[in-house]
Amino acid sequence: MTTRINPSILAADFANFERELGRIANADLAHIDVMDNHFVPNLTFGLAMVERLQQVTPIPLDLHLMIDDPDRWAPIYAETGAYSVTFHAEAAAEPVALARRLREIGARAGIALKPGTDLDAYLELLPEFDQILVMTVEPGFGGQSFMPATMPKLRRLREAVDASGLDVWLQVDGGIAADTIAIAAEAGADTFVAGSAVYGGEVPADRIEELRALAAAHAH
Numbered sequence: 001m002t003t004r005i006n007p008s009i010l011a012a013d014f015a016n017f018e019r020e021l022g023r024i025a026n027a028d029l030a031h032i033d034v035m036d037n038h039f040v041p042n043l044t045f046g047l048a049m050v051e052r053l054q055q056v057t058p059i060p061l062d063l064h065l066m067i068d069d070p071d072r073w074a075p076i077y078a079e080t081g082a083y084s085v086t087f088h089a090e091a092a093a094e095p096v097a098l099a100r101r102l103r104e105i106g107a108r109a110g111i112a113l114k115p116g117t118d119l120d121a122y123l124e125l126l127p128e129f130d131q132i133l134v135m136t137v138e139p140g141f142g143g144q145s146f147m148p149a150t151m152p153k154l155r156r157l158r159e160a161v162d163a164s165g166l167d168v169w170l171q172v173d174g175g176i177a178a179d180t181i182a183i184a185a186e187a188g189a190d191t192f193v194a195g196s197a198v199y200g201g202e203v204p205a206d207r208i209e210e211l212r213a214l215a216a217a218h219a220h
């Protein structure tokens with residue numbers, strides 16, 4: 001199984017994202033947390049910033065939209081050339097139509113499930129998505145503790161994806177670090193978002209290699 005490490009720039013120096021993206025040149029994708037202070041109680045940045053980030057890095061962008069009304073906004077973000085666009089299940093009025101629109105535009109379509117989001121309603125939608133983001137903390141802030149209680153959901157998803165034969169990536173986000181990544185890898189994650197664990201290190205690129213090796217060693 002291919003393992004991917006997507007550093008979250010939420011933990012980077014907001015005064016210099018171009019330099020901070022340069023420090024993670026060995027990342028698989030750069031994870032970009034867009035928060036609107038409505039869907040989550042925190043505010044980061046919006047469309048203008050994402051457009052600018054696209055211009056200053058060759059790393060494909062993995063957009064995580066923690067916003068209300070993704071039906072309106074997610075396609076506009078996809079049109080920036082984002083590699084993947086993930087919206088939250090509860091935020092979308094028509095998740096399937098939205099996922100199809102994102103794919104039409106050329107982005108990979110992702111759906112995010114908060115720790116309390118029931119998986120049952122979404123399992124049958126697997127063919128509509130390229131990735132499922134299992135939040136391993138409550139969305140909104142970096143630096144929180146990994147929630148092992150989210151692992152049964154990830155295991156069920158891994159079983160469903162393997163049984164389907166679909167190439168749907170299973171992403172985890174929140175509290176992923178050297179001491180937790182093995183738990184998520186063994187439960188079936190193949191794509192790992194890490195903010196504090198990457199940018200908290202003196203050399204973020206080294207932290208990426210360390211996390212990648214641990215994930216590969218414990219791959220499902």
Ligand SMILES: O=C(CO)[C@H](O)[C@H](O)COP(=O)(O)O
Nearest residue numbers: 139140142143174175195196
């Ligand atoms: O989506 C997020 C918060 O909502 C962040 O991507 C996530 O929390 C990463 O930060 P850390 O690795 O520091 O936990």
